[in-house]
Amino acid sequence: xxxxxxxxxxxxxxxxxxxxxxxxxxxxxxxxxxxxxxxxxxxxxxxxxxxxxxxxxxxxxxxxxxxxxxxxxxxxxxxxxxxxxxxxxxxxxxxxxxxxxxxxxxxxxxxxxxxxxxxxxxxxxxxxxxxxxxxxxxxxxxxxxxxxxxxxxxxxx
Numbered sequence: 001x002x003x004x005x006x007x008x009x010x011x012x013x014x015x016x017x018x019x020x021x022x023x024x025x026x027x028x029x030x031x032x033x034x035x036x037x038x039x040x041x042x043x044x045x046x047x048x049x050x051x052x053x054x055x056x057x058x059x060x061x062x063x064x065x066x067x068x069x070x071x072x073x074x075x076x077x078x079x080x081x082x083x084x085x086x087x088x089x090x091x092x093x094x095x096x097x098x099x100x101x102x103x104x105x106x107x108x109x110x111x112x113x114x115x116x117x118x119x120x121x122x123x124x125x126x127x128x129x130x131x132x133x134x135x136x137x138x139x140x141x142x143x144x145x146x147x148x149x150x151x152x153x154x155x156x157x
Contacts, residue, residue, distance in 0.1 A: 084108030
């Protein structure tokens with residue numbers, strides 16, 4: 001896992017969005033964040049700088065300052081909200097999607113539109129907090145990764 005800027009964040013790799021909006025999550029992230037534990041992921045819209053989205057799990061959200069989301073939207077907690085349907089909470093959009101045992105998630109079209117990502121976008125997986133990791137589509141760290149002389153693995157579906 002390279003650190004592309006001295007003192008900067010670590011990146012796990014590139015995950016291009018396939019033609020049918022599938023995304024392969026790097027195995028190292030799956031282990032670090034225990035992403036297969038629930039079979040479902042919580043996606044959170046990214047920052048204006050990096051775009052994309054943050055990937056987390058329900059158990060991690062419950063232990064964070066974002067737990068109020070589950071009070072306001074209990075249908076996220078029990079997954080009765082339709083898969084991929086985004087809801088707005090404190091300036092960010094949230095939804096849930098399934099992840100399969102191979103570490104692949106499929107973005108519903110509605111979700112891709114909400115997070116402003118599309119087929120063939122290359123998402124850079126960046127180590128985040130203990131709550132989740134970022135799949136960034138733009139910004140300074142993505143530019144640094146594009147100019148990085150070392151090897152950044154690519155995870156293709």
